[in-house]
Amino acid sequence: MKIAIMGAMPEEVEPLLKFFGEYETIKYANNNYYKVNYKNSEIVIAYSKIGKVNSTITASTMIQKFGCEKLLFSGVAGAVSPDLKVGDLVVATKLGQHDLDISAFGHPYGFVPEGAVYEETDKDLIQIAKSVAKEKSLDLKEGIIVTGDQFVCDNERKEWIAKTFQADALEMEGASVALTCNALNVPVFILRAISDAADMDASFSFDEFMISSAKISADFVITMIDKIIDA
Ligand code: OS5
Numbered sequence: 001m002k003i004a005i006m007g008a009m010p011e012e013v014e015p016l017l018k019f020f021g022e023y024e025t026i027k028y029a030n031n032n033y034y035k036v037n038y039k040n041s042e043i044v045i046a047y048s049k050i051g052k053v054n055s056t057i058t059a060s061t062m063i064q065k066f067g068c069e070k071l072l073f074s075g076v077a078g079a080v081s082p083d084l085k086v087g088d089l090v091v092a093t094k095l096g097q098h099d100l101d102i103s104a105f106g107h108p109y110g111f112v113p114e115g116a117v118y119e120e121t122d123k124d125l126i127q128i129a130k131s132v133a134k135e136k137s138l139d140l141k142e143g144i145i146v147t148g149d150q151f152v153c154d155n156e157r158k159e160w161i162a163k164t165f166q167a168d169a170l171e172m173e174g175a176s177v178a179l180t181c182n183a184l185n186v187p188v189f190i191l192r193a194i195s196d197a198a199d200m201d202a203s204f205s206f207d208e209f210m211i212s213s214a215k216i217s218a219d220f221v222i223t224m225i226d227k228i229i230d231a
Helices: 010-020 052-064 123-135 155-165 174-183 202-230
Strands: 002-007 024-028 031-038 041-047 070-079 089-097 140-147 169-171 188-196
Touching: 002 010, 002 052, 002 202, 010 031, 010 041, 010 070, 010 202, 031 052, 041 052, 052 070, 052 174, 070 174, 070 202, 089 123, 089 174, 089 202, 123 140, 123 188, 123 202, 140 155, 140 174, 169 188, 174 188, 188 202
Parallel strands: 002 041, 002 070, 070 188, 089 140, 140 169
Antiparallel strands: 024 031, 031 041, 070 169, 089 188
16 A cells, blocks of 8 residues: 655654654655655655645645555644634545635636536545544544635635635645545545634744644644554
């Protein structure tokens, strides 16, 4: 089994590389891919760099060049739902692009012809995540995550996103990763731990909690790996 684990920023994959310890570094398409042998499986780890384009390239490379058969994303997010606080874990049931807008032609926000507003994630991987959460007595929330090429730090924009997409959290890579995986028929799982509330204090909260929240998410994904391999 070949499994991809990706993040967007170095801090999001560092806990994974530290855990697995030994890895081979492969340079490809202006990025580094870290190959790990673990329990007769191969795990490919990479951070894409920020945003939808970079994350699409990395997800596509993980699948088409490295042959990964499942893809897990681990990272941080801004909270949209007032129920989500810093450090909370949220797994995406579906994801949309909040900055995709051809509404001038009568289409809903986030929609392009021959596409869909939301990309779904893999139900089996969510089940595995739920069983890990139960075993570890961790609170894992399920919700809608939206993606856009902007760091949201504005209540008005956040409220618009909440109302338009019924979103619980937002970030800058998940929907593009899910769209890539779904197009290539690879099961996808997107996990985020909250680093900020996407409000006027977001950049300060992000700087303070990015590393601790990234580790919460990465630690959770690590505990899922054994179950995925054994399933
Ligand atoms: O990957 C981006 C999306 N992530 C999730 C997220 C988020 N997205 C949108 N709005 C919010 N409120 C969000 N909260 C969490 C996090 C990440 C956000 S962009 C952060 C950029 C921070 C930064 N800029 N420069 N550096 C770090 C230093 C640097 C310099 C050179 C090379 C690498 C890093």
